[in-house]
Amino acid sequence: MKTRYMLLAACALLAGAGAGAGDLAPSELATPALQKAANNAVARVYAGLVSQQNQVSVAQDGTGNNATLQQSGLDNQAFVQQLGQQNEANIVQAGQGNRAAIDQHGVLNNARIEQYGTQGAAHITQYGNGKTATIIQH
Numbered sequence: 001m002k003t004r005y006m007l008l009a010a011c012a013l014l015a016g017a018g019a020g021a022g023d024l025a026p027s028e029l030a031t032p033a034l035q036k037a038a039n040n041a042v043a044r045v046y047a048g049l050v051s052q053q054n055q056v057s058v059a060q061d062g063t064g065n066n067a068t069l070q071q072s073g074l075d076n077q078a079f080v081q082q083l084g085q086q087n088e089a090n091i092v093q094a095g096q097g098n099r100a101a102i103d104q105h106g107v108l109n110n111a112r113i114e115q116y117g118t119q120g121a122a123h124i125t126q127y128g129n130g131k132t133a134t135i136i137q138h
Contacts, residue, residue, distance in 0.1 A: 041067040041080070054093075056080075062087070065104075073098070076115075084109070087126075095120065098137075106131070113137075 041058040054071040058080045065082040067089045076093040079101040087104040090112040098115040101123045109126040112134045120137040 039063065039065045039082070041069075056091075058082075065089075067102075069093075076100075078113075080104075087111075091115075102126075 039060040039062070041060065052074055054073070054076045056069045056071065056078045058067045058069070060067065060080075060082045062082065062084045064086040065084070066087070067080040067082060069078045069080065069091045071078065071093045073094050074096045076095070076098045077100070078091040078093060080089045080091065081102070082089060082104045084104065084106045086108050087106070088110045089102040089104060091100045091102065092112075092114045093100060094116050096118045098118070098120040099122070100113040100115060100120075102111045102113065103123075103125045104111060105125075105127045107129040109129070109131045111124045111126060111132075113122045113124060114134075114136045115122065116138050122135040122137060124133045124135060126133060
């Protein structure tokens, strides 16, 4: 199941969810052993005195992947690509001009980037299974 999300926000609260149970065939719903976990992406941009021109992009291919992106501030960019199954990606940005990217290829990887200052840049790439990575910038 391939899913792509492109969200642009300016002074708004955005919430988007990935494919749900409605994407399963009726035969899959009737047989629990055949049910597929849906991919999920949620993006939130918090309105405030300075909360505009923030951008997020999520691309998911596989099943059971989860991406959560939260932004406040000005001109922040966050990108997530997940290929595989049951990967978890979280990006939190509060500040100005921050850039963050997470690329996950495999199964059960977990990545988190937090940026709270100005002009921060962070990129996590995970290949394989069961990897964990965290970057926190102030």
